[in-house]
Amino acid sequence: MRKDGRTEEEIRPCTIECGCIRHAEGSAFIRVGDTHVLCVASVSDRVPKWLARSEQGWITAEYSMLPRSTAERTPRESTAGVSGRTQEIQRMIGRALRAVCDLHMLGTWSIVVDCDVIQADGGTRTAAITGAYVALAQAISWMIQHNLVRTWPLSAQVAAISAGLVQGDVLVDLTYEEDRSASVDLNLVLTHKGQVVEIQAAAEGNPFSVEQLNRLIGGASKGLKILFEIQRKALEGIVVRS
Amino acid sequence: MRKDGRTEEEIRPCTIECGCIRHAEGSAFIRVGDTHVLCVASVSDRVPKWLARSEQGWITAEYSMLPRSTAERTPRESTAGVSGRTQEIQRMIGRALRAVCDLHMLGTWSIVVDCDVIQADGGTRTAAITGAYVALAQAISWMIQHNLVRTWPLSAQVAAISAGLVQGDVLVDLTYEEDRSASVDLNLVLTHKGQVVEIQAAAEGNPFSVEQLNRLIGGASKGLKILFEIQRKALEGIVVRS
Amino acid sequence: MRKDGRTEEEIRPCTIECGCIRHAEGSAFIRVGDTHVLCVASVSDRVPKWLARSEQGWITAEYSMLPRSTAERTPRESTAGVSGRTQEIQRMIGRALRAVCDLHMLGTWSIVVDCDVIQADGGTRTAAITGAYVALAQAISWMIQHNLVRTWPLSAQVAAISAGLVQGDVLVDLTYEEDRSASVDLNLVLTHKGQVVEIQAAAEGNPFSVEQLNRLIGGASKGLKILFEIQRKALEGIVVRS
Amino acid sequence: MRKDGRTEEEIRPCTIECGCIRHAEGSAFIRVGDTHVLCVASVSDRVPKWLARSEQGWITAEYSMLPRSTAERTPRESTAGVSGRTQEIQRMIGRALRAVCDLHMLGTWSIVVDCDVIQADGGTRTAAITGAYVALAQAISWMIQHNLVRTWPLSAQVAAISAGLVQGDVLVDLTYEEDRSASVDLNLVLTHKGQVVEIQAAAEGNPFSVEQLNRLIGGASKGLKILFEIQRKALEGIVVRS
């Protein structure tokens, strides 16, 4: 039994509220336990320079933590500079979204998904990916309704979860406290069809075996099935496909 | 009658939810119509360098808009640099809070109040001041409960509201659209006793008379009475005075 | 009687020397007591991007203090970063100048007025506005002589002055020392017709009443009448109207 | 057969020259095909602030590419800002080195390993890790000879290699051209005992299966065995253990 009463492979209570920001083409407020992330998708007719001559769109993400989302106040990055951690995370979110989208179908539109952490308790980057997918799907639905995109370009749902080895046990969906005591930290990004979009696992202290890696993947995969279901419910009645 | 059905001196529906951020010593989520600002107070044992040798505490504020709080997405200041507008606003919030607090009673503690605009529809700086007061009062209550402060240091409530001249009429609590068509823009910061903490009024286009200025002050003052009442309710059952 | 022998509403000796910088289209060196500001207007055929498609010109201001204009040397902003105070002031100067100019008459020209404080003794932002008007008027006269502008676009003179409450008394045109001991600090920007362009007043310590605000405005208005006269003399023989 | 004549699981010719920089405590120039990286370890008596009170040392890495290491010249990061990619890579190198070092045995010393890419043809981050281990081992040997460290703190060799799926085939140690056409890109960091230190795999385009992931791991592991052998030879006669 874990500190908050969960079993080893049980994920925290999760809710996703879609359409919460009035000005935006897509938005989702995701709560995974005490981790709360606001994901907002903005459609723009400007693609990055290096894509200018190609015939495809682009999806990118930005990630930020409000100063007091953490137990101690963290200085703003507008003052302190954008950290390596932030850049690593926003690149990861962007890759995950692009992996399930046919960018040629976006024409020359680009979408930015802003993921702002309102409150943090471990797993902010995975919650951001799971919420960002919902905001993205709403934005694309908006584009179809406004005839900016003709065909539904998303090939699958994408979501992410963490898992870790704590004293030899595989725990799924780590809180901040569990994450700190884990000897291995896995972040797994899957499609709802069970395909891998991205995997990152690093030893915090002692290296680990390939067999342990596969057990972590197994546990995380189970948790993700629940998240895909919650995504579907959040989008019900909102998404209009082509 | 105004576009949203209000009379000239009527303010928008306003709610303040106190204590919404789990990690923070004080927090308030204020909604004034479609303007939503999260105000979070953090207590710290570090005062600015230039105060190091004095025997007083300090209160400061930071202000930021989430990228898609606005109708068009605004680039993050971590990327674009902190704008003059942002700095002007956070200095104004800080001054307002310090004007009602006896900083010597704070000992050598300092408090930062982060005001993050989640959604914007005019009047974000005045909503931030009104919400920041509530977050500050909760944080000071927490300090008293934890024996960091002995005597209640706040001498009055402080809140702020906008008013403007639109085609010769005094309108109170402007939406973004009303603000754009106003020929004069007033921001008024008062204590609940009716004393002025700060006044800023600038002509957008044609200069105005001192008589018009006094009519604007009058209208704004009435609106503020309602905000002081809402602040009191939000703090009910939360604030513990010394 | 004040420390320097002035009565409560008396302003410091003021001189404005117009045309002091050889390369510039407009320039004015203003001395208000020991506060000396060099104001230089540059005409340019580039307007800000966001105005590119409109049919109007633009006026902007930059403000800076030489490192040793102050009693203690202040680090340069090229090293330390442009402070919030600087940005607040240069936005204020720009607003004041634009409020008396019909920007459509400027065609697609823009004017930058650089206000560099050579020596500071309180009231640098108000002296900058008063001097900047003179530099601007000379630059516009130059534009008319060179057929860049057809009709005189300035609707009024603009000038500014400070006032404050010191131990309950209204003092006009504060020195640095008086400013530090004032409990309220007013900056008032008027046209020579007595209309308000901008008003800023903030409590340093104790909040103040609306009645006190109106007494401050009254005192400052009297001082401004003298400054308008000095502006007119500085421009005599220099300005050529259309 | 691959373009350069290698079989699918064959790595490029690799050499490591240890001790090539005269001033440094440890250095290694690694060449993996046309990818050339200079790795230089510097010992310092300053640990990061947040470690100041602990009783342990620290190892960190910096990564940079010379402007013309690439086919097209890349602007320097001193001009363009440190990119997210650079920060991601240098964090990864640092983690890999720390995972095989008992930081408590370093006392309060810290080591920075600078990895500068002289010429790039794919796999610069993995070559940097493989070379950095050699520079680190030489630096630690130097510390032991100078009595700064008593016990050999490295628990294993660490090295890294890339692998990818190209048209369904597992290729090991990708060139830049192969990397661009791969649909999955794996970076694997192992100890010479076969334990995982870090694994990163991301879909470039189509998601992949867990089975494919395991085939990539298998291929990469074989290539790493050769690199561990080359590391050992490079350090022969140089490393003095406690």
Next chain:
Amino acid sequence: MRKDGRTEEEIRPCTIECGCIRHAEGSAFIRVGDTHVLCVASVSDRVPKWLARSEQGWITAEYSMLPRSTAERTPRESTAGVSGRTQEIQRMIGRALRAVCDLHMLGTWSIVVDCDVIQADGGTRTAAITGAYVALAQAISWMIQHNLVRTWPLSAQVAAISAGLVQGDVLVDLTYEEDRSASVDLNLVLTHKGQVVEIQAAAEGNPFSVEQLNRLIGGASKGLKILFEIQRKALEGIVVRS
């Protein structure tokens, strides 16, 4: 005959006004033709970190041009970043001043000399050096009067001038226009005893001979004699030696 009526080796009219800034320990306003530079010396009890343990003081210089000192307005370096040219010049001024001062006699005091160009017409760096010496001498005199320094630490006067080859002729003290058409540009820093402190000469276009270099040095040396005389007059009645 030159455009402004000067002979080849004749310098422009030069005046130096000492003590023009009220707050500063030393100040000099130097005018060389239409080149006007304000030089202000500030005494501080902080030396740079790397000197902290030594028993000597330090002298440094900062150089800046007001935006409209030039024919076209130049953006401020607080906005555009400090240019290489600015840094090169301020390092040169600092070296020149330190070369004639026994830094050990300064105790642990440091002096910053700010050189701000009010109006530019060629030779701003050399005028800055000539004026900075006067400001420095006044500041040191102030230090002696206030018992911060015991013995006069300056071993000689230092001044600088430019010279150039224009169509084969040696011209001394170049205006901006002459400088642009010169094929060689020399900046010479001498002491009043005729010793060289620094020499910089570079070909703009065609390389030049050592013989030509010596002719340039000869012409510049004559011009400097007049500047040393003007420095002495500016300091008359102001400098108090130990």
Next chain:
Amino acid sequence: MRKDGRTEEEIRPCTIECGCIRHAEGSAFIRVGDTHVLCVASVSDRVPKWLARSEQGWITAEYSMLPRSTAERTPRESTAGVSGRTQEIQRMIGRALRAVCDLHMLGTWSIVVDCDVIQADGGTRTAAITGAYVALAQAISWMIQHNLVRTWPLSAQVAAISAGLVQGDVLVDLTYEEDRSASVDLNLVLTHKGQVVEIQAAAEGNPFSVEQLNRLIGGASKGLKILFEIQRKALEGIVVRS
């Protein structure tokens, strides 16, 4: 006799390896004693903005030191900011190269020469100039072979060397240690025809006489003759003239 056995006017062993970087149009690795600099020339079809309308090309240089090229590790400029020293050096290298090139013959092409110091022992800026010429000549040869340039645009070889006064003696090609004890430091840039491209000499401590300056120039000129010979050998069989 000097510490490393050289006579006063003897330069250190010098080698230049041309064509060492595979991707680049020109490259040279120069070793002058323990000072090792990698010089790489990149051809680009973009000229600086201010040249856009002219009919000429441009040559520029960038200079950087690897962090551990020095005895103590120096922080990267991507972190610490580009120093004044770096900017001064890269401007000097650029001027030297442009002085021997007819920029109109380059058409609208520009060339950047990156000079990265791998190991430093005094004289890095002069070694950079000497090596940069070789990289530039190879790049221009490549341009001629690819028909980007028709006529050989270089009018002469250019190289540089240092010299200094150490206890009254003229020493040529100073090591870092010699440089620190020199009372005068000369950097001399000549063409192989003996013409001066640039000369910089500054007193470190005591000013010096014109006669001493001429002795330094004489010694340095002799050393440069050997460097011009080494440049020619490095380019043998590589340069193809038009």
